[in-house]
Amino acid sequence: MRTGMFALALGLVALRWLPALPPGWLLAVLAVLGALALLGGWQSHLRRPLGLALLGFCWACWSAQSALEDRLSPALDGQTRWLQGRVVGLPAESGGVVRFQLEQTSARRAVLPARMRVTWHGGPAVKAGETWRLAVKLKRPRGLVNPQGFDYEAWLLAKRIGALGTVKQGERLSAAAGPLAWRDQLRQRLLAVEAFGREGGLAALVLGDDSGLSSADWRALQDTGTVHLLVISGQHIGLFAGLLYGLVAGLARLGLWPQRLPWLPSACFLAAVGALGYGVLAGFQVPVQRACVMLLLMLIWRLRFRHLGVALPILLAIDLVLLAEPLASLQPGFWLSFGAVAILVWVFGGRLGAWPWWRSWGRAQWTMSIGLLPLLLGLGLPISLSAPLANLLAVPWVSLAVVPLALFGTLALPIPWVGEGMLQLAGGLLEVLFRLLGLLADWQPAWQAPQVPAWVWALGATGALLVVAPTGVPVRALGLAMLVPLFYPPQHAVPEGLAEVLQVDVGQGLAIVVRTRQHTLLYDAGPRYGDFDSGERLVVPTLRSLGIARLDRMLISHADNDHAGGALAVQRGLVVTEVVSGEPDELPPALQAKACTSGARWQWDGVHFQTWRWAKATSGNQASCVLLIDAGGERLLLTGDIDVPAEAAWLAAHPDIQVQWLQAPHHGSRTSSSAAFLRGLASHSVLVSRGAHNAYGHPHPQVLARYQALGLAVYDSVEHGAVRLRLGAFAPAGGLRKEGRFWREK
Known part of the structure; x- marks a missing residue:
């Protein structure tokens, strides 16, 4: 089973490295071959893995091709057209510029993509759930292309945004309504709380809306390797679910849980409901969906399938996430989130006996920093040298104090003084945290590593796995030597006179x-x-x-x-x-x-x-x-x-x-x-x-x-x-x- 699931994952992620998509006829041939491999009568231990890999590859390519075909037509590139669409997500406003996404777009005598991202300079307040009629200068998705730079076009495609645009003028056709409007109203309520200037951070933690974070905030988070703390991820979903699970387990241990209700199924059920509720609150975007899928599978594994090993739910989660959205592999968050889980399993899965909590916590931080190093290098992301120390302090600060206060404060907003008081306390804790992160960032800014040859990267990745391996794995010390070329790669010398x-x-x-x-x-x-x-x-x-x-x-x-x-x-x-x-x-x-x-x-x-x-x-x-x-x-x-x-x-x-x-x-x-x-x-x-x-x-x-x-x-x-x-x-x-x-x- 594991071999087949691993092969399916390989076929799905292969999309990430394709220079061009295969033609339709070739995909059809590969799909038929994959189906024959699964259903055929010939005997081979590679038959099923090969069939799953081919079918996964074809599904990923067809999905990507459909996203490319939904891009704005070249004939409309640069044209200004009147269109109508519904605002989705949470609009962001900064410096008089409003940015938001439109869905269900339509225009006369023009076929438009299903989803667009537009900018309105000096525009009015725009709310999620509203329907607008807009004059938009349309643009095909295009980004800047530099060595190891952020790939904006890949990000747009992964979100299936088929067009960009600049709004010239517009009129609101209908007011906000439905769940989208409710999330926007809740955001406005959070931003209205006086929380030591950290209202934007609270909105990021509760709703997944990071538009309220300043460029200085992002710089401090990036320099200290703590971006994951203010962008809703598996950590936040898992934390909230863990609090609910721990509440039931604690009551059961104290004898306060009703005996007619088995505590373990109840704890898993409550954790699952809490995680899904938090995901809906955060907009249920792809990263949140990924976290919820992983958590639900882990809870099911905890209930019934612990004897099969922890690698099974991880592989299954990867396959489900990529089957639902093959373009997820274009986003760095996919690799970092599953990479982090895999590293923790690798580090703690082979340990002998129980460790004190402080030892486990410290080991988790330094092994994550080393284990994720090859991934960060491969993705062209900055590397924070202060991340182990910053996360050692910031993760429990946010996880055990800020997030619970922010969530329960949001739920308690209808109660006078209570909800606002909890949010103010959460904002104060965030302000203290950002001051500490700012000091760490000034002391040790993030390091943008130079590009390294493929053999150096492979050597360093092997070394990282050895360094973080469980005690008892031979030649662990050799891993440190294998990491050195990542920090001091062979220098490319320009010839004299050129x-x-x-x-x-x-x-x-x-x-x-x-x-x-x-x-x-x-x-x-x-x-x-x-x-x-x-x-x-x-x-x-x-x-x-x-x-x-x-x-x-x-x-x-x-x-x-x-x-x-x-x-x-x-x-x-x-x-x-x-x-x-x-x-x-x-x-x-x-x-x-x-x-x-x-x-x-x-x-x-x-x-x-x-x-x-x-x-x-x-x-x-x-x-x-x-x-x-x-x-x-x-x-x-x-x-x-x-x-x-x-x-x-x-x-x-x-x-x-x-x-x-x-x-x-x-x-x-x-x-x-x-x-x-x-x-x-x-x-x-x-x-x-x-x-x-x-x-x-x-x-x-x-x-x-x-x-x-x-x-x-x-x-x-x-x-x-x-x-x-x-x-x-x-x-x-x-x-x-x-x-x-x-x-x-x-």
Whole structure:
């Protein structure tokens, strides 16, 4: 049985690594082969596992294909249409921007996806359960693509969101009603409680609504490895069920439970009802469903099937979760939650005798940190070095104090003073916790590990399993040595005389990393919009994934937000030796930027650099610091936002210099990329960094036509994601979006 269940799980999770979905005819053939393997008469111990694996694989692929087919039609991409839909989930409001999901959408003369996610800048209050008529600029699901970056498109597909949109105007057609409205009303009631400013945290714990957590809160949680405490997960569901189970068990042990009711079935039943009730309260999203399935199976196992071993309910839970939603394997939470359970089973399943509670608790924390390390690395997630200590304190704090007070306080809200008092106490405990986590985060921020080769990851994963293995497993100490390469992986060295260039995909902005053998330069740092700082969210993680912890120079072309907005975050996240800019006085004083000077030259590892700034500049764009990089005769020109007059001035100052690679001035604006400039450079390729459907219309159609007429290869961040090229190798560039991922827009 276990072999077949394991094979089914393998077939279902194989979807996660597919570069493209198999064609329908091939899936039909595989499904028939799988059915024949299950039902056929030929004898083999591999017959049933093979059949289950094939059928699981086909089901996962068909499910994924249906989700892809429900995406917005390319013909509607970028169009504004009137549509009607019902608000589901809990809308989030931050900085005057309202974000919410729509279902049951319909529009005249257009077929829309079943589920959409929209944004309304300056919009009115929107409540769950309402029906709206909206004018929406529609967009196909698309995200930024960077090395080890958050894969927004995979996240959208896993939630079966088929379209994005920006609301232009709208009208409410019907008021909120039903369970959705009830959850929204309860959220408003929770947010109205004065709980030491932690009302958003209480809403996260009770309703699964994390929109009330600030970016500083998320940073503290991530740096200390405690995100799971404020996002409803199996831990919260299991805790509440465990409290109810323990209540019945305790009463039975004291002789206070009615003898006519068997205590064990009653305890399991009450725990199951409590878990399902908490799940409904939290919206019963996929992570909560996963937790409820696992808990129910564990309770059934506790009642009737303990003799079959604890691995059985885990395997069954994995299969049920993936059969119900095969796309769950695209989410990191799936791997982390089941990985954590598997590690605990591995650690405690083979122990001999009973341990004191303090020993079990301490061992659970450090083994979880080590055991989950390979998973975090494989998923490209930050690793918290303070997580064992933080969780040692925070888990009982939240589990035994904050969550019970928050839940019972919510239930007691109809009772004057009682419910609010309990919620206020829970909020005070949360405030103390966040202060402690903030101190730990300042002491030891999360570590973004560099990318490692597959053999290093496999070696480290084996070592982690050995380290956390039960006492008595041989060569456990060898596991520590096998972990070392994860922290000190083989370094990729850039050859002498060459430069590796990466145009980071930051949306409507610019950030370009230039690496030589021993030096690194960052040209611009991306934008900052409200709480989203691309320097913190995109540029720093990208640099750290490349193994870069120090910048020899950060060159900010000029002070516009889309080029300089992320600079402070980069300076906070990395060691920056020097900052240079075309507009140093317009940048934050903390950057201590120096002025860009024309004709400044330097050489790093055989690669030549030269800056230029137009002395007659009358605007910030014209004052952009331009950088020319020469590696073995192959040149790249980084231009910032210079316009046509500045382009002419650069040509006059650099006659007869051919430049093979050009960063499109001003993102391809109509005021730049003049025909004279392009002919003078004689480039063969151009890098364009911009946001999809940006409000400025970059790159302008006339500019694109100019590139095409001159035969330039265009590497557009919207079409290619982050773009890599090796200057000096005279080879084409490559875009990360072109790497095989079946869910990505090509």
